[in-house]
Amino acid sequence: MNRYFYARIGQALLVLWAAFTVSFILLQVLPGDAVLIKFQNPDMGLSPAQITDMRAAYGADQSLWRQYLHTAGNVLHGNLGYSLQAGVPVTQLLADNFPSTLRLAAAGFLLALALAVSTAFIATLTRFRWLRSLLHTLPSLFISVPTFWLGIALIQLFSFRLKLIPVINPGEWQGLILPIITLAVPVSAPLAQILIRSIDDVLTLPFVAVARAKGGSRGGVLWRHVARNAVLPALTIAGLLLGELIAGALITETVFGLSGLGQLTQQAVNNQDVAVLQAIVLISSAAFVAINLAVDMIYPLLDPRLKITPGAMI
Template sequence: MYRYVGLRVLQAIGVLWASFTIAFGILFILPSDPVSIAVQGNSASPVDQQAVADLQARYGLDQSLLSQYWTSLSHAVRGDFGTSISTGQPVTTAIADALPSTLQLAVGALVLAVLFGSLIAFATTYSRAQWLRTALQALPPLGVAIPTFWVGLMLLQVFSFNLHIFPAFGDKGFSSLVLPALTLAIPTGAVLAQVLASSMGTTWRQPYVETAQAKGASRFRVVTHHVVRLASIPALTIAGVLIGNLLAGAVVVETVFSRAGVGRLTQTSVMAQDIPVVLGIVVMSTLVFVLVNLIVDLLYPLIDPRIVGNTRKKKSPEPEKTAAGRTDVEAAHV
């Protein structure tokens, strides 16, 4: 067990390093200069080259690319991502200020996604009517195909501008969280419903399900006690993908609903090429991703103990040899 966890931790470190390196490289091949953007701002006047040179020296951007990479990486290992070029605020402080709002949005969306996805998958498996199963099976692909921003705009139009039930913008109170969480939950829940419904359909055809039905178990009991448990393993496998969808969708949702959060911070930082902030967000998002996958791997044995066990095959005993050096079988043929 310790060896398994150790290998997973080493893999997580490798993923973190790769994500940091790729993000660093992409930001530095962009044509514009983040310091020039910060100095000029929204002004149309020419850039003060002396101010640009001073800021480049302050942030170490006048050094070689390899030197900048090593400095950024060595500081990131210690949890220090430097200072924002745009605002002068420490990166960890900027992320910490934006994180609570995004966590509220992500948790709310995840709860709704699990609820919607599970209900659709359960209804698809439990229903006996073919037309209803067909209709339910068509919902997840539709939810995946619809763009997130379009869903958000439609919800705004109906529930905010027409019915005036929920506020259109901001993040003040629970009511302002409903529409953004619902917008983010629809594509995530659709992916979960697709995987879970397919897995439950496959599990339903297993022999032990037929045995349970033959013993007189009701259809509801068979689904809840036998099918759901094993069918949830593939759904847990894509937990990392679902978390990734939530983090990526937060950028769009927080922009559409004008919510302050990590998504908005990512958008503004990328547009300003604020390298320290973007690298900090990338590392944080990757860390969440690898931690979720590690937790999922450790949960597998609790769902199905057969996954973890002694996988060593017992070696069959070698046939005994006679005094002449032949096996019993060889001796019988002599």
């Protein structure tokens, strides 16, 4: 077990290093210079010599290799650098904006999980063929709906048409209702699809017929015997989707004008604030890796067949 755990930790660190390296190179080769964008403004009245000194102070005049080693060393020591535009440490910007994004992503995932489980169980238990066909079709429809379009449609319907949720100065949680729905609907679709297919496959196994023969009700057998066996494929997809929720939250925040990593990312892209963009990539990668590592550790707890014997590797 320890060997398996350490191997997964090593793979996670390798993914984080690759994400850092690739994002660093891509951000550095983009056209433009963040230092020049900020300090070449005529309103600041800086001379070319002063601008050159500023580039040297920020290390922008060094070679790409030296900048990479310097940035990597700072990241290992917990220093994510300074925002050129805000003039404050990047860690401070993340501390101010990340909790809002995390709250939105967590609430969106919980709602997506509830929608997926409800859809899968109702589609399995219902005796109405038309309802079952409808519930099988809904996930495909939800997947095809772009997040930004869904957000705009919800605003148009619930804010402008029905006037149920105000657009201007809503309450703290009232203003999160539509963003959470916007984030949850596309995420729930693949979960529901996998759950429905897994449940259908497990229902054909012999132990289900044995449980029904012993007097188990359809719902009881589904909940006690089928669900645990059908949840493993969905758990894999859930880990991937939960890691991607951060990216989905960025789009949702932009559509609804919410403060968080989405707004911070938009500002950083507009100003080519490389340190902030690099930090957001690292945060998203770390969340993705940590969630999928947790899923790998949960697998053996749900299915005894996947328990890891000493010295074994997967």
